[in-house]
Amino acid sequence: MYKLLIVDDEPTVRTGLSSYFDWSSHGIEVIGEADDGDVALAFIEQELPDLILSDIRMPNMDGITMARQISATYPEVQIIFVSGHDDAEYLKSAMKVSAVDYIFKPVNLQELTEVIKKVVADLDYRGHEQRRKEEMRSKLKEGMPLLREKFLLSLIGNAIPKHNLQDRLAFLGLELPIEASYWIMAISVDDLGEVTALRSEVDRQLLWYSVLNICRELIDVHMSGYAFEHRSGEFVGILRTEPLADDAQDAANVLLALAADIRENLERWLKIGVTIGIGDRADSLAELAQGYKQAREAVTHKWYLGKNRIITMNSLENPESDGGGSSKFDPEHQEQLVSALKAADLEKVREVLDLLFSDMNRNRTAGLKYGRNVCLQMALVVGQLLMELNVQSPELESAESVLWEALFEQETIGEMRQLIESHLLSACDRIREKRTGKVANLAERVRAIIEHNYADGNLTVEVIGKEVYLTPTYVSLLYKQETGQTINEYLTQVRVERAKAMLRDHRYKFYDICYAIGYTDPSYFTKLFKKSTGVTPSVYRDSHV
Numbered sequence: 001m002y003k004l005l006i007v008d009d010e011p012t013v014r015t016g017l018s019s020y021f022d023w024s025s026h027g028i029e030v031i032g033e034a035d036d037g038d039v040a041l042a043f044i045e046q047e048l049p050d051l052i053l054s055d056i057r058m059p060n061m062d063g064i065t066m067a068r069q070i071s072a073t074y075p076e077v078q079i080i081f082v083s084g085h086d087d088a089e090y091l092k093s094a095m096k097v098s099a100v101d102y103i104f105k106p107v108n109l110q111e112l113t114e115v116i117k118k119v120v121a122d123l124d125y126r127g128h129e130q131r132r133k134e135e136m137r138s139k140l141k142e143g144m145p146l147l148r149e150k151f152l153l154s155l156i157g158n159a160i161p162k163h164n165l166q167d168r169l170a171f172l173g174l175e176l177p178i179e180a181s182y183w184i185m186a187i188s189v190d191d192l193g194e195v196t197a198l199r200s201e202v203d204r205q206l207l208w209y210s211v212l213n214i215c216r217e218l219i220d221v222h223m224s225g226y227a228f229e230h231r232s233g234e235f236v237g238i239l240r241t242e243p244l245a246d247d248a249q250d251a252a253n254v255l256l257a258l259a260a261d262i263r264e265n266l267e268r269w270l271k272i273g274v275t276i277g278i279g280d281r282a283d284s285l286a287e288l289a290q291g292y293k294q295a296r297e298a299v300t301h302k303w304y305l306g307k308n309r310i311i312t313m314n315s316l317e318n319p320e321s322d323g324g325g326s327s328k329f330d331p332e333h334q335e336q337l338v339s340a341l342k343a344a345d346l347e348k349v350r351e352v353l354d355l356l357f358s359d360m361n362r363n364r365t366a367g368l369k370y371g372r373n374v375c376l377q378m379a380l381v382v383g384q385l386l387m388e389l390n391v392q393s394p395e396l397e398s399a400e401s402v403l404w405e406a407l408f409e410q411e412t413i414g415e416m417r418q419l420i421e422s423h424l425l426s427a428c429d430r431i432r433e434k435r436t437g438k439v440a441n442l443a444e445r446v447r448a449i450i451e452h453n454y455a456d457g458n459l460t461v462e463v464i465g466k467e468v469y470l471t472p473t474y475v476s477l478l479y480k481q482e483t484g485q486t487i488n489e490y491l492t493q494v495r496v497e498r499a500k501a502m503l504r505d506h507r508y509k510f511y512d513i514c515y516a517i518g519y520t521d522p523s524y525f526t527k528l529f530k531k532s533t534g535v536t537p538s539v540y541r542d543s544h545v
Contacts, residue, residue, distance in 0.1 A: 007054035037061030158289035184291035185237035190273040222258040273308040303368035344432035
């Protein structure tokens with residue numbers, strides 16, 4: 001219902017207008033009456049009406065004066081004048097103060113009805129527009145984070161709007177002076193494939209949300225700026241120091257402290273590693289794109305510097321570089337490698353690898369792709385040699401397939417070195433075993449290690465992998481291919497069988513059995529035992545009295 005105030009110095013007119021017109025049929029409720037303009041203003045301050053039906057001539061404050069004050073303070077209020085004086089000047093004044101209409105006394109109900117219909121239609125339209133604007137403002141408010149992120153992306157993508165830049169910054173609520181000292185920080189999640197592989201889409205989005213929250217909180221602690229997600233697994237910080245802390249060395253210290261805090265907190269709370277690249281200082285928003293390019297380039301150099309590091313442009317200087325061309329896996333290197341493999345000389349193989357990878361480290365501009373290609377060429381040499389010596393095996397053939405896939409997933413030269421070294425050492429073992437007639441497959445070797453060391457609480461896939469010269473992922477995959485069972489499943493099986501034997505002997509206490517088979521947490525052992533046998537250790541012991 002719209003609210004109506006009737007203002008007239010004649011009581012009979014007020015009563016007539018209030019009582020003899022069906023206001024409710026038009027969606028209007030009469031909320032009060034006033035006998036003068038000043039009385040009406042006091043009433044309006046207490047309860048704001050939507051519509052005022054007012055006389056023009058009144059003793060203390062006339063309708064025109066009242067309407068001017070109402071229009072100045074409450075421009076949305078609709079005013080209809082009613083007067084018994086056919087005065088053209090008053091009519092002009094009424095229109096100047098935004099009166100919506102003018103009715104002469106005595107009031108004709110049909111005329112009043114038409115005017116009220118028009119006013120109500122206008123009020124309905126204004127209400128609809130107001131609701132629409134409020135809805136748009138609400139949607140705009142909800143979408144503001146997305147608009148800010150889109151704008152920040154444009155800053156690092158060299159797509160800064162040339163017109164009304166200051167207005168856009170103000171509209172988005174971004175405190176980014178056009179001319180100021182800025183730094184760009186690129187935060188890249190290490191081992192992205194592994195981090196995302198076992199997570200659902202919901203879990204991935206929650207993880208990225210958590211990363212962003214940590215970055216933003218720490219930026220607020222150390223300096224000022226904004227953080228946002230650029231692509232999956234990569235986050236960008238646009239950072240600015242306070243004007244009084246603009247000294248280059250001070251800024252560098254603050255940046256490194258912030259980067260170290262981000263890296264430490266992400267590892268502590270989210271159990272993920274990140275490599276952080278920091279570009280050189282930019283002196284305006286227009287230079288942020290170059291700063292991002294430098295920060296991103298710094299991150300890519302983790303292929304030889306290693307993961308979980310903070311890399312600045314200064315740290316990319318390479319005093320060891322001879323300035324020459326890229327190292328190559330040339331015939332001389334190939335011959336050295338083949339010779340070492342034929343002799344099954346593990347140390348010689350490592351020497352050749354040291355030579356190749358030190359060359360790659362000196363020639364860093366070759367990049368990760370080149371390092372991967374060298375490793376693939378070595379894998380091809382190994383495969384060809386094994387065929388020539390007729391010592392190829394299903395195990396090594398599977399290992400070679402796994403190696404090819406794994407090389408494309410690695411992010412650093414160190415990881416690739418570990419993979420190819422494991423493969424080469426396995427090939428050496430195969431050649432030596434074939435030559436001596438002592439062929440033992442991987443599954444038998446893994447089982448032997450487990451059966452001799454199951455009581456060691458520190459026995460893990462990583463430990464087993466080192467014993468057979470394979471990476472944890474590599475040995476797990478090969479063992480599963482050969483046996484259909486994971487290494488941890490076999491380790492649990494051996495421990496449970498040993499526990500059964502000890503449980504049947506009542507001389508052993510339960511916690512002694514737990515420690516004797518490699519577990520330090522009795523409750524964890526109980527869960528594993530029940531999962532494996534269907535009963536708890538105590539039930540099992542009671543059934544074998």
